[in-house]
Amino acid sequence: KAGVTQTPRYLIKTRGQQVTLSCSPISGHRSVSWYQQTPGQGLQFLFEYFSETQRNKGNFPGRFSGRQFSNSRSEMNVSTLELGDSALYLCASEVRGPNTEAFFGQGTRLTVV
Amino acid sequence: AQRVTQPEKLLSVFKGAPVELKCNYSYSGSPELFWYVQYSRQRLQLLLRHISRESIKGFTADLNKGETSFHLKKPFAQEEDSAMYYCALRTQAGTALIFGKGTTLSVSS
Numbered sequence: 001k002a003g004v005t006q007t008p009r010y011l012i013k014t015r016g017q018q019v020t021l022s023c024s025p026i027s028g029h030r031s032v033s034w035y036q037q038t039p040g041q042g043l044q045f046l047f048e049y050f051s052e053t054q055r056n057k058g059n060f061p062g063r064f065s066g067r068q069f070s071n072s073r074s075e076m077n078v079s080t081l082e083l084g085d086s087a088l089y090l091c092a093s094e095v096r097g098p099n100t101e102a103f104f105g106q107g108t109r110l111t112v113v
Numbered sequence: 114a115q116r117v118t119q120p121e122k123l124l125s126v127f128k129g130a131p132v133e134l135k136c137n138y139s140y141s142g143s144p145e146l147f148w149y150v151q152y153s154r155q156r157l158q159l160l161l162r163h164i165s166r167e168s169i170k171g172f173t174a175d176l177n178k179g180e181t182s183f184h185l186k187k188p189f190a191q192e193e194d195s196a197m198y199y200c201a202l203r204t205q206a207g208t209a210l211i212f213g214k215g216t217t218l219s220v221s222s
Contacts, residue, residue: 003156033209042214043157043199056209090157092210099145099164102210104157 002026004093004105012111018079021108025072025093031055032074033102034066037088046089049074050096081112115140117202119213126190128222134185136174136200136213145203146176146183147210152196160185160198170194190220 005024013019025032033056034046045058049068066076072093078085088109092102116139126132138144146163161169163176163183174185183200200213 035210035212043201043210043212045209045211048209058209099162101159101162103159106156 004091004103006089006091006105006108008108009106010109010111012113013081014113015081015083017081018077019081019110021076021078021089021091021110023074023076023091023093023105025074025091026103029093029095029103030072031094031096032068032072033092033094034074034076035090035092036060037090037107038086043090046076078110083112086110086112115144115202115204115211117200117211117213119198119200119216121216122214123217123219125219125221128192128220129189132185132187132190132194132218132220134198134200134216134218136183136185138181138183138200138202140181140202140204142204143178145205146174147201147203148172148174148183148185149199149201149212150196151199151215157199190218192220192222194218195220 007022031050033048035043037043048056052068063079068074088107090107091105094100094102118137148160149157150160151157172187197215199215201210
C-alpha cells in the first residue's frame with residue numbers, strides 16, 4: 001500500500017508570493033489533515049478535510065486555506081507569503097473514526113526568502 | 114484549552130540506560146494519547162497509543178489520569194532509539210491531534 005505522498009518536497013518562494021502544496025492520502029483514507037512543523041513551535045494543526053468538507057480548523061490566519069477533491073487528494077494554499085511561513089508542512093491521512101491512526105507524509109519544506 | 118507539555122527538549126543517555134520521556138497534558142475529559150517518533154530523514158510515525166496498552170520496540174507508556182501524564186519508558190536504551198519523540202492528544206474521534214513540542218532522544222555508546 002502506498003503511503004501518504006506530498007509534492008513538491010522542497011519549495012523556495014519570495015515574500016508576497018503564494019504557494020500550493022499537494023497531498024495524496026493512502027487509498028481508502030478520506031480524512032486529510034495538515035500540520036505546520038517549526039523548530040520553535042513544533043507541530044501545529046492547520047485544518048482537516050473529510051469528504052471534501054473542512055471539518056476542523058486550527059488557529060492560523062486566513063492566508064492559509066485548503067481544499068479536498070472527490071478522490072480525497074488535498075491541496076493547501078498559502079497566500080501573501082511571510083518569512084515566518086518557512087516551515088515543514090506535513091499532511092496526514094486516516095480513516096476517520098475511533099481508534100484510528102494518522103499516517104504522515106514526508107512533508108514539503110517551504111522556505112520563504 | 115487542551116495542551117500537551119514535553120518539558121525536556123533534549124534527553125541524552127548512554128546505551129543500556131533506562132529512558133523516560135515525560136509528557137503531561139491538560140484536558141478535563143478522557144483523551145486519546147499517542148507517542149509519535151521521527152527518525153532522522155524519515156516521516157513521523159505512530160509509536161504507540163494508550164488505548165492499545167502494548168509495548169513497541171521495548172517502549173511502554175501508561176496513562177495516569179490523576180497526574181495527567183503519559184510518560185514514555187524503556188528499560189534499556191539502544192542507539193537506534195535516537196530520534197525525535199512527540200506526545201500527542203486527541204480529545205475525541207475525528208478531532209485534530211494536539212502535539213507537544215517534542216523531545217530529542219540521543220543514545221550514545
